[in-house]
Amino acid sequence: MNRGVIKAYIIKELSELFRSKIIIMVYLMPSMVMFLFGNGIKMEVKNADTVILDHDRSKLSLQMISKFEHSKYFNTKVLNITEKEAIDRMKRGEISILIIIPEGFERKVLKNQKTEIGVFVDAAFPMRGMTMESYVEGVLYQIMEETAREKISLVKINQRNLFNQAMRDEDAIVPGLFGIILLVAPAILSALLIVKEKETGTIFNFYSSPVKKIDFLVAKLTPVFFLHSINIFILFLWATYVFNVPFRGNFLIFWLVSEIYIIISLSIGLLVSIVTRTQIVALLAVIIITIIPGFLYSGIMMPISSMKGEAYIEAHLFPVMYYNHIIYDTFLIGQGFSSPKNVLYLIILIFYGLTLLIVGSLLMKKEMR
Missing domain, CATH: 3.40.1710.10 (abc type-2 transporter like domain)
Structure with missing residues (x-):
C-alpha cells in the first residue's frame, strides 16, 4: 500500500466531510436515535x-x-x-x-x-x-x-429478578440500540462517500490514475471508521450517565466487539456502493438492509429464542443478533469471554466482517462498466 496516496485521500475526505457539514450528522444522528428510542420505547404499561x-x-x-x-x-x-x-x-x-x-x-x-x-x-x-x-x-x-398463607405453609416462593432487578425499560432497550445505531450510521456514510464519486464523475480520476484499488478502499473507509469509533464512547457515556444503565462487564471487550461491528457496517456500505450509481438509491438500499433487520432481529422488541421457522433462520444471518448478545452481556451480566457463547459470537462477527470486506474488494473493479 502507498501510504502517501492513502494519507492524501484521507485528508481530502475529511476536508469534504467538514466542508459539507456531514460531520455534524455523523455524531448528531446516533445521539438523536439513542435519546429518541431510549426514551420513547416503553415496554412497561403504567396507569x-x-x-x-x-x-x-x-x-x-x-x-x-x-x-x-x-x-x-x-x-x-x-x-x-x-x-x-x-x-x-x-x-x-x-x-x-x-x-x-x-x-x-x-x-x-x-x-x-x-x-x-x-x-x-x-x-x-x-x-x-x-x-x-x-x-x-x-x-x-x-x-x-x-x-392462603396460613393454610399453605409448606411451600414458599422466593422470587428474584436477575440482571435487571428493577425491571427498567432503559436497561432493556438502550444496550440494544448500540446494535442498530452502529449498523446503520457507518453503512450509510461509507456507501454515500463512494457513490458520490460515481454521481459527480470524480471516480474517473481513480479509474485513470495509478492508484491501487486497495489504497482507494482503505482511504475511503478509514475516515468513516475512526469517526464512528468515537461514537462508541459517546454512546457509552449516554447509556451509563444519562440513562443510568449499569455496566458490569469488561470495557475492552465492549470496545473491541464494537470496532469489529463497525467494520461489518462499513463493509455493507461498500457492497451497496458497488451495485448502486446514485446517492438516493444507495441510501434507500442501506436503510432497507440495515434498519429493518436491526429492529426485527436485534432482540429488542422480541427475543430471538421465541422466533420460529424462517424468522429464526434470518435472525442468525444478520450480525446484529450476535453483537447485541455480547453488548447485553457487557452491560447487564458481565460474563465476558468466560461464556463460550460470547466467544463463538465474536468469532462469527470476525468472520462476517472479513468475508464482507473480501467480497466487496473483489467486486469493485477499477474500470467503467
Whole structure:
C-alpha cells in the first residue's frame, strides 16, 4: 500500500466531510436515535384505565380493590354499572382492563371451593395486552397467597429478578440500540462517500490514475471508521450517565466487539456502493438492509429464542443478533469471554466482517462498466 496516496485521500475526505457539514450528522444522528428510542420505547404499561365491578362487596374484594388502587400500573375505578355497559365503554377505548368480582367470591375462597374472576383486557395491541394481563395476574396471585398463607405453609416462593432487578425499560432497550445505531450510521456514510464519486464523475480520476484499488478502499473507509469509533464512547457515556444503565462487564471487550461491528457496517456500505450509481438509491438500499433487520432481529422488541421457522433462520444471518448478545452481556451480566457463547459470537462477527470486506474488494473493479 502507498501510504502517501492513502494519507492524501484521507485528508481530502475529511476536508469534504467538514466542508459539507456531514460531520455534524455523523455524531448528531446516533445521539438523536439513542435519546429518541431510549426514551420513547416503553415496554412497561403504567396507569392503565381499570374498572372493577364488585358484586361481592366483601372484605376480601375490598382488599383486592385496594391492591389495584395502590399500584402504579393501574388507574383504578370502582363503578356501579352493568357488565354490558362496561364492555361498551371498553369498545369505545375508555377502559383498558375490566375486572368482575362475582357474588359469593370470598365465601367460596374461604371454603376452598372453585370460583372465578372475570378479567377483560384490551388486547388490540397484543404486547400491551399481554403486559397488562400479567400485571393483573400478579396482583391476584399476591392476594390469593396472602389469603392462603396460613393454610399453605409448606411451600414458599422466593422470587428474584436477575440482571435487571428493577425491571427498567432503559436497561432493556438502550444496550440494544448500540446494535442498530452502529449498523446503520457507518453503512450509510461509507456507501454515500463512494457513490458520490460515481454521481459527480470524480471516480474517473481513480479509474485513470495509478492508484491501487486497495489504497482507494482503505482511504475511503478509514475516515468513516475512526469517526464512528468515537461514537462508541459517546454512546457509552449516554447509556451509563444519562440513562443510568449499569455496566458490569469488561470495557475492552465492549470496545473491541464494537470496532469489529463497525467494520461489518462499513463493509455493507461498500457492497451497496458497488451495485448502486446514485446517492438516493444507495441510501434507500442501506436503510432497507440495515434498519429493518436491526429492529426485527436485534432482540429488542422480541427475543430471538421465541422466533420460529424462517424468522429464526434470518435472525442468525444478520450480525446484529450476535453483537447485541455480547453488548447485553457487557452491560447487564458481565460474563465476558468466560461464556463460550460470547466467544463463538465474536468469532462469527470476525468472520462476517472479513468475508464482507473480501467480497466487496473483489467486486469493485477499477474500470467503467
